[in-house]
Amino acid sequence: MGQSITFKKADHLKEKPGSAKLGFGKLFTDYMFEMDYSTEKGWHDARIVPYGPIQLDPAATIFHYGQEVFEGLKAYRTEDKRVLLFRPDKNMARMNQSCDRLNIPKIDEKFVIKAIKKLVAIEEAWIPSEPGQSLYIRPFIIGTDAALGVHPSATYKLLIILSPVGAYFGNSMSPVKIYVEDEFVRAVKGGVGYAKTAGNYAASLKAQTKSEKLGFDQVLWLDGVEHKYIEEVGSMNIFFKIDDEVWTPALNGSILPGVTRASVIELLKKWGITVKEKKVSVNKLFKKAEKQKLKEVFGTGTAAVISPVGFLKWEDHVIKVANGKTGKLSQKLYDTITGIQSGKIEDKLGWTQEVKLQKEKEAVAE
Amino acid sequence: MGQSITFKKADHLKEKPGSAKLGFGKLFTDYMFEMDYSTEKGWHDARIVPYGPIQLDPAATIFHYGQEVFEGLKAYRTEDKRVLLFRPDKNMARMNQSCDRLNIPKIDEKFVIKAIKKLVAIEEAWIPSEPGQSLYIRPFIIGTDAALGVHPSATYKLLIILSPVGAYFGNSMSPVKIYVEDEFVRAVKGGVGYAKTAGNYAASLKAQTKSEKLGFDQVLWLDGVEHKYIEEVGSMNIFFKIDDEVWTPALNGSILPGVTRASVIELLKKWGITVKEKKVSVNKLFKKAEKQKLKEVFGTGTAAVISPVGFLKWEDHVIKVANGKTGKLSQKLYDTITGIQSGKIEDKLGWTQEVKLQKEKEAVAE
Known part of the structure; x- marks a missing residue:
């Protein structure tokens, strides 16, 4: 996929939150990824831009007929400061299944994984590192046509936003x-x-x-x-x-x-x-x-x-x-999966993908 | 309902389309109605403003969890130049039923009908007058919280947009x-x-x-x-x-x-x-x-x-x-209902509500 990803620097960066303040999906990082779709151009204009409001016509499809798909995955910080994604290929494959059902044009799965990695690398400083914490990644696609006929939109936006999130459980799992x-x-x-x-x-x-x-x-x-x-x-x-x-x-x-x-x-x-x-x-x-x-x-x-x-x-x-x-098997599954995600347990199943921080940052075309 | 509706004049008005160009829901008028909801203030800041893009945080509820309701009704121009709405009370009652199912705070039905009438009066020149044509009215509510937890939004926007629409059928109904x-x-x-x-x-x-x-x-x-x-x-x-x-x-x-x-x-x-x-x-x-x-x-x-x-x-x-x-009964129903809507047939059932054009326009607080 030859498409390049442009980068627009923010004038001002936000203050990072203390790790105690992290909830789920309430705080967002400095940048987001955005890409547009039109029938003529396909998916185009891939860009990483400062996080901020999006402008849409009030007649946009998403506001009336809910043409939308999304995904949720996380980036984890390992003890040796590497950054891992957990099975992003599965999320992207599912996103395309969702697109099919919702009449949304399919995405290039590999390219969107590349976009996720680049965005996460740029926002590395936002990835919290205490046990159970992570950077939540939310890719989503919305129909944007300004037309009220009940038809699939001809234009779309794909966005990826990031949110540092706290541990779901405290010291121990609570049923x-x-x-x-x-x-x-x-x-x-x-x-x-x-x-x-x-x-x-x-x-x-x-x-x-x-x-x-x-x-x-x-x-x-x-x-x-x-x-x-x-x-x-x-x-x-x-x-x-x-x-x-x-x-x-x-x-x-x-x-x-x-x-x-x-x-x-x-x-x-x-x-x-x-x-x-x-x-x-x-x-x-x-x-x-x-x-x-x-x-x-x-x-x-x-x-x-x-x-x-x-x-x-x-x-x-x-x-x-x-x-x-908490039952023994539940605990063992939790320990194993979070262990693989955080790099504490060797990933023999090839489930994680490392974000090559330096390489991704260098590759950003300004 | 004591709430007043403010009005912000547009710098520039659009050119009205020729009646041949009207499709369904593709063209929008110069103004829209907007109102916000917060837990503290309830529905507030009712205003008629120039039609234009709305700005939302990319994490807004509508983009992820689809918390939305809408309605569709029409304003009809009679031969004697009056403007009629068809059973707007039924639409507003249904909107509140939809709100209840979608966990959206209820609206004051009478106030929203008042808002519709005011907006339609201001946009009177957009109401097409050839047989079968009308001004389509689309009220809708969207959840606007910038938060990714799966919960009902605490904030909402209600908008009303207007679109002049052509006759659904040409000279005769086509099955x-x-x-x-x-x-x-x-x-x-x-x-x-x-x-x-x-x-x-x-x-x-x-x-x-x-x-x-x-x-x-x-x-x-x-x-x-x-x-x-x-x-x-x-x-x-x-x-x-x-x-x-x-x-x-x-x-x-x-x-x-x-x-x-x-x-x-x-x-x-x-x-x-x-x-x-x-x-x-x-x-x-x-x-x-x-x-x-x-x-x-x-x-x-x-x-x-x-x-x-x-x-x-x-x-x-x-x-x-x-x-x-087209069967005889279908034709008779069509002729009767469109006759009532367009004022050609006397409305003995009290289905229509007239938009008092002069009164509504005068009552706009600038």
């Missing part, structure tokens, strides 16, 4: 409380559930707000057809340890194919643990729990990596999982 | 060709199908594009659960004349409650025609057609008002409806 949502539905087969697109998250807000009011952390989504089968938890995939096996809902068109999900499955198989991707009915799950066979429950996602579930409610049934503590 | 979509799904119960929100339209683009490639104008959506029951056509509601009765899918949580749909049902009842809001299976519909009992099919919506369907395809079954022509 979350979830309940089975039986009124609201996140997605259904034939819809956009497998795509990482704005509308899925918009649809989830009401149930999430309800769960917080009821004193829970997240909702467990059921399928939209029979309201019987488990799909996801909040915005994570979900796993169940049943005796010595691990079950997770099979990808069915309405579940997001998580990068952490795929990584957990690969690790478990490598460790000789039976993983079953299958339809998991909530009824069967609660029966397994009654028989003391449900040993651990955990969510997987880029933000928390592994999020143990300590408490599960479905109608009048309540389960305390692993005595409300 | 459309539709096919039954059996792969993609628009919405499911428990989701956001009944709300007028961006994500529903994003999800529909792929099927719409497919239908155009196959030589059809629109798709007929089936329910997301059993893929058996008819929901909507494209972005319209749908009606079937079966012998002397009229059937339309009952509102079930995944169908948009159209203002034109409600108006058609009221008119039919007034005319003594039996209207059944019920589950309509595609199988039953095609059986009725086989027995020559399916007399007319038409879609209803703000854009076309009544859109006759002349050709219907489901798997290998094909129906030509009303010999591919």
Whole structure:
């Protein structure tokens, strides 16, 4: 891909936050990546520019018909000061799957990874280095046509913004409380559930707000057809340890194919643990729990990596999982994946990609 | 509602387009209405300002999680130069229903109608006056928080933009060709199908594009659960004349409650025609057609008002409806509703609201 990336220097750099102040996605770095699409030119004008507001016509497609896809991944600082990305190729492949569903022109996956690396290298000083901290990377594409007919946009913008984020857990993982949502539905087969697109998250807000009011952390989504089968938890995939096996809902068109999900499955198989991707009915799950066979429950996602579930409610049934503590397997998966991400554990699976800081910075065409 | 609406004059007004150039939603007027929401102030700073780009932080909720609702209605020019809105109270009531589903703070319906009237009065010269033409009004609300956590935004913008639009049909109504979509799904119960929100339209683009490639104008959506029951056509509601009765899918949580749909049902009842809001299976519909009992099919919506369907395809079954022509009932409904909208037919139902041009213009606080 011959396209070059131009760089426009900011007049003024922001003060870096103290590491105690990092939350999730509230602070943004000094620069962002931007690229435009038109039917005539394709994706063009790749540039790294000062982070700042974007200007759009009020009739732009994104404001009316939600034509959008996004991704989320992280850059990690190792103890020896290198910077690693975790499986960015998986994120970019998924972004193109999402583009396909949302009628958005595909991206050159390798080129966008190159853009991410260049932007991260320029913003190296923003990557926090305490345990669990990282630089969150958010690429997204929006339709920008100023036209109200319900049609795919002819023009788009791809942006990448960066946010230094704190450790999801404090000193130790804390299991979350979830309940089975039986009124609201996140997605259904034939819809956009497998795509990482704005509308899925918009649809989830009401149930999430309800769960917080009821004193829970997240909702467990059921399928939209029979309201019987488990799909996801909040915005994570979900796993169940049943005796010595691990079950997770099979990808069915309405579940997001998580990068952490795929990584957990690969690790478990490598460790000789039976993983079953299958339809998991909530009824069967609660029966397994009654028989003391449900040993651990955990969510997987880029933000928390592994999020143990300590408490599960479905109608009048309540389960305390692993005595409300973090299970051994959950802990081992967390330690292994975060170990690979932070360079503490050797990456035998080729999951990480190093950002060559000096080389990337030098290659910026001013 | 004591809130006043400020007005900022544009330096330069655009040239008005010739009536031949009007399409749908491609041209916008000189001014727009804007209003902001914050937790502390509620909806505030109502203003009419020159139409132009809006600036948003790239982390704004709308770009990532699609928190958005919109409405669509029209202002019509009567022969005696008055300006009428068609049932704006219904649109605003629906906007609040959409807000509720999308976790967006509710609007003061009467105040937003007042804002619409003021804006339309100021832009009076943009209202086209040939038959079938009108000024399309698009109010919409977007979440604007610069934060990547998946939570409802704490800040919002409500905008109203105006677009002069051409006649949907030329000299006579032309029936459309539709096919039954059996792969993609628009919405499911428990989701956001009944709300007028961006994500529903994003999800529909792929099927719409497919239908155009196959030589059809629109798709007929089936329910997301059993893929058996008819929901909507494209972005319209749908009606079937079966012998002397009229059937339309009952509102079930995944169908948009159209203002034109409600108006058609009221008119039919007034005319003594039996209207059944019920589950309509595609199988039953095609059986009725086989027995020559399916007399007319038409879609209803703000854009076309009544859109006759002349050709219907489901798997290998094909129906030509009303010999591919516009049925008598479709024509009568179209003539009646557009007659009321344009002031040609006396509005005995109290559906229209006149925009008091002089009064509204005088009341603008500069």
